[in-house]
């Protein structure tokens with residue numbers, strides 16, 4: 001099965017990039033390719049698949065082959081490893097999903113007060129992969145500088161924070177200029193998707209967005225930017241419409257809003 005992403009941006013100044021693109025400056029942070037497994041066809045925890053073992057027990061895909069009902073059971077904040085081009089298993093091994101690209105029924109439309117937003121033309125059942133949040137992978141220094149320069153504009157820079165032992169690794173994804181359809185997903189205080197971290201070919205983290213409830217046809221797809229602060233009125237006003245319009249956004253630093 002080939003990776004497929006035929007979406008385009010509705011804006012002429014944004015270039016469509018279906019996957020993360022590591023900038024030259026950030027290259028040295030992510031230069032490890034991941035080894036593959038030796039499984040024959042089906043990868044499971046029982047088959048001792050090294051990719052699934054690397055993921056830990058928090059994560060499992062539920063239906064192989066039929067992508068329509070493909071879903072994930074996972075835990076936020078842990079990284080899942082899909083099988084990759086170094087694996088001996090085939091393309092239908094059951095530990096591959098995000099690598100095949102976004103849903104095909106997504107549409108970008110204007111919202112009443114949040115700019116553009118992402119919607120679906122079909123019902124999305126709970127637990128389905130929607131799309132990645134893909135963009136340029138930039139260094140912290142570059143992220144700070146871009147954030148400062150665009151302070152009063154919509155922000156797209158997303159900071160993934162992963163903690164291993166006592167070390168926190170931060171990865172900055174910026175789809176402002178180069179990115180995929182995930183850049184149009186707005187914040188909601190009552191979101192209908194959740195984010196999971198994946199790695200496939202190498203150590204560059206991939207942010208996968210999954211439905212967290214059945215999403216009716218035509219509804220807006222949202223996730224929580226995680227930065228609502230009712231007391232800090234210096235931030236932007238949240239127009240998600242849930243919990244009243246009293247919530248004010250004020251991201252601590254470089255999250256999406």
Ligand SMILES: C[S@@+](CC[C@H](N)C(=O)[O-])C[C@H]1O[C@@H](n2cnc3c(N)ncnc32)[C@H](O)[C@@H]1O
Nearest residue numbers: 114115116154155184185186187238239240257
């Ligand atoms: C990642 S972009 C989302 C797509 C954006 N609406 C667009 O038109 O491209 C994040 C920006 O969208 C706007 N936004 C997203 N969710 C919002 C919300 N709940 N209330 C107000 N503005 C929101 C803010 O300007 C924010 O900086």
